[in-house]
Amino acid sequence: MADRASLPPGGSTGGGIASAVPDEAVPNEQEVAMAWRAARSLLVLHQQLQAGAPRARPPATGVDEWGLIGDAAHDPTSDHTPHDFPGWGRDIVTAADFPNRPDLGLDAHRVLDDIRRSRDGRVKYGISNGQMFSSYGVRGYDAWTWRPYSPKNGDKHFTHGHLSVVGDARADGTQPWQTIGAGVVADEEEDEMGASFGPINIELEGFTSLTIPPVNGGAADPRPAWLNFCNDTGSQIYGLRIWYTRGDGSWSPLPFTDANGLIAIRSGQRVTIGLPDGTGGLSISRKAIDADGRVVDPTDELKAYGGHLTCAIERGPVSR
């Protein structure tokens, strides 16, 4: 929200004004910085450490102690700085910090030692308590062994642990890390895989308009999604008109329906329709069924099914 205030006057609505002052239309640093994302394995690490050491969650620890992206003053070569990785993605942060608070159940060195011993293929290196290890050997030290760490800036990482992950798609793996909280995260992931919202009432009149998280669209949470129907209408067949939008202001019939977005569904029949990538909105309205079984607009004589009708949206696991 803060960056909104820095847009040029009328920049978000008045295109003419924005183009008249091109210099001001250049995105500011904050907007540029918003494009980054973290390797997903690092989000899993934070999630599971907070699950495994609940006393160490913010606000007992500072949110800034759970750092991903570096501040402007940060070394541009740091893994906390977003980098482009050809073949994987752009503007990705591949390092996470977490507090070292044994008094709150979060011993950063133990966590990193667990990860070191697991030889997880996502690891690049870890640092804590004046020591570091890496998944590759360096002169005098084998891979996966601790070695002394004393950087020029003097930060030997006694207050926090640091984990860097590899710069390729393996780092998006969301399997739990072999340390505290692994079981908790695994359980939560199973729940998430079944995550759905609904049932959602389909109104008798007008359009039932549904805003949904963009299908396979979010940087941090890209998931496939399906629209489900399964209603008890006695012996009646019910008709629906279902259109979708990717948020660009245009609507299209949902795949699996006809060219006008119409579909007829029997009582107790489950219909599951995969939502196109990018879908951010759905519009559903009730239609009538004529004597030939066709889906038609309701009239005074031929009414839409008048009883209770619902749908539900199912979201799949995060796409890797």
Ligand SMILES: [Zn+2]
């Ligand atoms: Zn760090």
